[in-house]
Amino acid sequence: MTAEEIDPTLPALLADIESLVRCESPSTDHEAVARSAEVVAALGARLLGAEPERIVTEGCTHLRWRFGDGPSRVLLLGHHDTVWPHGSLETHPFSVEDGVLRGPGCFDMKVGVVMALHAAAALDDRSGLSILITGDEEIGSPLSRPLIEDEARGCEAVLVLEASADGGALKTRRKGTSLYRVRVEGRAAHSGLEPEKGINAGVELAHQILALTGLADPERGTSVVPTALSGGTTSNTVPAAAGVAVDVRVWDLAEQERVDREIRAARPVLPGAVVRIEGGVNRPPLDAEASAGLFALASELAERLGLAPLTEAAVGGASDGNFTAGLGVPTLDGLGAVGGGAHADHEHVIVAEVPRRTALLHALTAALLAGRTPSATTNEAAKTVAGQR
Known part of the structure; x- marks a missing residue:
């Protein structure tokens, strides 16, 4: 034809x-x-x-x-x-x-x-x-x-x-693509009366986002992009939970494995906060x-x-x-x-x-x-x- x-x-x-x-x-x-x-x-x-x-x-x-x-x-x-x-x-x-x-x-x-x-x-x-x-x-x-x-x-x-x-x-x-959801658990408290009794999940998430973006390697074409954010309940409450979706793109399998390993090794910065990693490698290159x-x-x-x-x-x-x-x-x-x-x-x-x-x-x-x-x-x-x- x-x-x-x-x-x-x-x-x-x-x-x-x-x-x-x-x-x-x-x-x-x-x-x-x-x-x-x-x-x-x-x-x-x-x-x-x-x-x-x-x-x-x-x-x-x-x-x-x-x-x-x-x-x-x-x-x-x-x-x-x-x-x-x-x-x-x-x-x-x-x-x-x-x-x-x-x-x-x-x-x-x-x-x-x-x-x-x-x-x-x-x-x-x-x-x-x-x-x-x-x-x-x-x-x-x-x-x-x-x-x-x-x-x-x-x-x-x-x-x-x-x-x-x-x-x-x-x-x-x-x-290749990897898709993650990083979830942070903190502790709620009144943001005006006793903020020191809370564990701010939003602040912890900010630490995690900065660490995530540091995993990118532009020279190798590796991107690590935090995308959809969520967190908090009201404007006067220390957020007890927060999360972010993460989109990873790589040209080679070794990079995909490196980024996956480092994301899974994430540890909380704030005392008492908990960080959970969901998702992983979606498609190989x-x-x-x-x-x-x-x-x-x-x-x-x-x-x-x-x-x-x-x-x-x-x-x-x-x-x-x-x-x-x-x-x-x-x-x-x-x-x-x-x-x-x-x-x-x-x-x-x-x-x-x-x-x-x-x-x-x-x-x-x-x-x-x-x-x-x-x-x-x-x-x-x-x-x-x-x-x-």
């Missing part, structure tokens, strides 16, 4: 995208995610001629298609949940104007889900293909991670339909080596299709591709929509790129299912590129 051949189906692509974007699916609302899953299931059943397996884990609905009698060799991976709350369609309505598509969750990543289904539908032979669309990626995939890793094990390649980086670049390297060969093959296929030369990017955000790369499975990310504004008011997709990227995804999936791997020359070049990143 070439981009020119799929262009006539653009109206169908847009209609399917609209149906999915118009079904709001905030990650924390399992009923909404279930409704969205049914929209995805109906699209897939129509395009693929097969109903998906509906997998519900603690109320969250995921979908899986498997084709052929043997083990899966290629996994198309995506998610249908979004960060957008109910009512977002009223303030950010679905629209297609002047070649730009807008709507909550369009870029991240409902367009990618539709692309995956259309690309798979155009395959002459789907044997060995698996498609997994999960429902909790935006909150760290706490329920779908085992499912993702089980599906990826034994595969020869995982193609992730997350949105592209700036300018349509594929994501060949991603930071996606290293360049995991994507190098697949990026080289995708670049070769893009040239054959007459598409613009592919570019690549290393990004701070993580995805479910981090899990699969962490297993040692070759993983290429950012194959979905081209546009920008993920999670923001200006979230959008460039319409002209949708059929082009769908054609590339189809060609890459077909080549991998046919047993195609990069040539020796291409593979060596890919290793060289990986080593230079």
